[in-house]
Amino acid sequence: MPLAHLVQTGFGGFYDGLAHWALTPQDVLLVVAFALLAGLAGKQRARQLVLALPSAWLLGGLLGLLVPSLMPPELATTLSFGLVGLLVALDRRLPAAAFFALILAAAGLHGVANGSTMATTGPGWLGLVGATLAVFIAVSLIPALLVGLKKPAARVAVRVGGSWIAAASLLMIGWLFRAG
Amino acid sequence: MTFLAHVEAGAASGFLSGLSHPVSGLDHVIAMVAVGLWGAQLGKPAVWVLPVAFPIAMALGGMMGLMGIPLPGVEVGIAASAMVLGVMVVAAARPPLWVAAVIVGLFALFHGHAHGTELPAGANGTLYSIGFVIATGLLHAVGIAIGLIHRYDWGRPTLRGAGALVAAGGVFFLWQALA
Numbered sequence: 001m002p003l004a005h006l007v008q009t010g011f012g013g014f015y016d017g018l019a020h021w022a023l024t025p026q027d028v029l030l031v032v033a034f035a036l037l038a039g040l041a042g043k044q045r046a047r048q049l050v051l052a053l054p055s056a057w058l059l060g061g062l063l064g065l066l067v068p069s070l071m072p073p074e075l076a077t078t079l080s081f082g083l084v085g086l087l088v089a090l091d092r093r094l095p096a097a098a099f100f101a102l103i104l105a106a107a108g109l110h111g112v113a114n115g116s117t118m119a120t121t122g123p124g125w126l127g128l129v130g131a132t133l134a135v136f137i138a139v140s141l142i143p144a145l146l147v148g149l150k151k152p153a154a155r156v157a158v159r160v161g162g163s164w165i166a167a168a169s170l171l172m173i174g175w176l177f178r179a180g
Numbered sequence: 181m182t183f184l185a186h187v188e189a190g191a192a193s194g195f196l197s198g199l200s201h202p203v204s205g206l207d208h209v210i211a212m213v214a215v216g217l218w219g220a221q222l223g224k225p226a227v228w229v230l231p232v233a234f235p236i237a238m239a240l241g242g243m244m245g246l247m248g249i250p251l252p253g254v255e256v257g258i259a260a261s262a263m264v265l266g267v268m269v270v271a272a273a274r275p276p277l278w279v280a281a282v283i284v285g286l287f288a289l290f291h292g293h294a295h296g297t298e299l300p301a302g303a304n305g306t307l308y309s310i311g312f313v314i315a316t317g318l319l320h321a322v323g324i325a326i327g328l329i330h331r332y333d334w335g336r337p338t339l340r341g342a343g344a345l346v347a348a349g350g351v352f353f354l355w356q357a358l359a
Binding site: 025026029078089156159160163164166167168169170171172173174175176177178179 | 228231232235236238239240242243244245246247248296299304305306307308309310312313314316317
């Protein structure tokens with residue numbers, strides 16, 4: 001089962017949840033990809049992301065806590081960060097409805113995975129709050145660093161970062177279906 | 181001490197394995213650096229389109245390799261990539277951007293496939309993938325950094341000389357692959 005392990009910091013459920021996000025590459029890549037996407041799209045999207053992504057994460061997490069059997073397959077969480085990475089590489093400015101729908105679907109999915117993991121491994125809702133706070137901090141800081149980028153080379157560097165995230169997703173899909 | 185006692189076994193080895201894998205063979209290294217050299221020589225937008233096309237196509241090849249989807253002539257394709265990319269730099273070839281991207285993407289499939297079939301078991305898949313892609317990107321960056329010498333009068337022939345070295349390496353690896 002994906003994401004079944006949970007870090008034990010020794011400081012309690014809240015910090016276990018916070019560390020879990022930071023040490024789960026799929027989760028970090030999704031949040032970073034969204035942060036890059038919003039940062040490229042400008043202030044409005046960056047501000048929307050600050051509220052929308054942690055909210056979707058929390059909602060999904062609560063669902064996962066209540067129904068741990070909803071744990072999504074690793075393929076779904078891998079595809080989600082790959083898709084967002086691809087959008088960054090293409091520098092796509094999504095309409096608001098598509099932007100929010102994507103956040104709800106992708107962050108909600110990762111939230112469900114977090115909630116399911118925390119329901120079955122101990123920290124429960126406190127861990128989910130910690131993970132959501134980590135997500136909130138990341139989406140507050142990263143887009144803020146990017147929205148001021150005006151030089152084309154800087155924007156290109158962000159897009160290259162998105163392409164790396166998409167490439168990592170492709171490799172990961174191969175890894176999930178590896179032969180032998 | 182319970183800190184990190186029960187998480188992501190193999191995480192560090194997965195990332196480091198991924199990071200070191202693309203630099204583990206000279207045939208891979210010279211081709212990836214050559215992508216950066218050619219991109220820098222071509223200028224915008226190829227300077228970033230080619231290094232974006234290569235990792236994505238290489239990841240696609242890696243995915244095929246991992247899944248056991250066969251790709252014929254992998255070793256020949258890898259050697260040919262260094263040869264062709266080196267020749268492009270020597271000739272300062274300027275094909276349309278899409279042609280350059282297709283050439284680079286096609287060869288990247290071979291590199292990715294070779295890496296995909298050689299991946300170690302037991303490592304963390306996601307971290308391996310991240311390390312792998314970062315190392316590939318950094319090799320392109322090295323190529324771009326070297327390729328920027330084409331801005332100078334003395335740099336243009338030097339860069340073409342570097343392309344000749346890459347092409348010669350490709351001929352050597354092709355001879356090895358066919359031997």
